[in-house]
Amino acid sequence: HPRIGVLALQGDFREHIASLTELGADVVPLRRPEEIASLDGVVVPGGESSVMDKLSRAFGVAEPLAEAIRGGLPTYGTCAGMIMLSSRIAAGIPGQQTLDVLDTTVRRNAFGSQNDSFEIDIPMPELGEAPVHAVFIRAPVVEEHGPGVEVLGALPDGQVVAVQQGNVIASAFHPEVAGEDRFHRRFLDLVHAS
Numbered sequence: 001h002p003r004i005g006v007l008a009l010q011g012d013f014r015e016h017i018a019s020l021t022e023l024g025a026d027v028v029p030l031r032r033p034e035e036i037a038s039l040d041g042v043v044v045p046g047g048e049s050s051v052m053d054k055l056s057r058a059f060g061v062a063e064p065l066a067e068a069i070r071g072g073l074p075t076y077g078t079c080a081g082m083i084m085l086s087s088r089i090a091a092g093i094p095g096q097q098t099l100d101v102l103d104t105t106v107r108r109n110a111f112g113s114q115n116d117s118f119e120i121d122i123p124m125p126e127l128g129e130a131p132v133h134a135v136f137i138r139a140p141v142v143e144e145h146g147p148g149v150e151v152l153g154a155l156p157d158g159q160v161v162a163v164q165q166g167n168v169i170a171s172a173f174h175p176e177v178a179g180e181d182r183f184h185r186r187f188l189d190l191v192h193a194s
Ligand code: GLN
Pocket: 045, 046, 047, 048, 049, 050, 078, 079, 080, 081, 083, 108, 109, 137, 138, 139, 140
């Protein structure tokens, strides 16, 4: 069984641990830098990216984790996790940093307070025939991405909400709270292939 670490400093790491356990992975919470070397893959959960950023730097996890991901560690981030992975943030709080492993600019809280949570079915042929039931909670969008980034999903108006760049997958929504397992399966396929 592959050993997956879920960054467990803040946010909905329990839901990711449950989703991955259901798929047969050996899942551990990731809180310390020395735990990274034993992992075959890592998940960065949803939550509050500015807090996750501060805690991951305070615990000394941010830098070694970014290095491991740059070295090819399969990675999946949802919502705040997508923000953490992105190289550039629009509407971050002052001083907010990221792991800088995904060539995207993401806008935090892109849907504003009028519409800060919603659910929608989005066709994503890369994930299979049935549309993905996407749950958005104070979600970001990908405003801009480099040529190495593949778009996996976009809203009907064209706003990009799911991407992959090599070993890094990211979604602005939360499959882990929607009973949608195809993103976690795609991530575990990367783990098995690497
Ligand atoms: N709005 C949060 C942030 O900026 C993300 C919300 C979420 O992860 N559901 O980090």
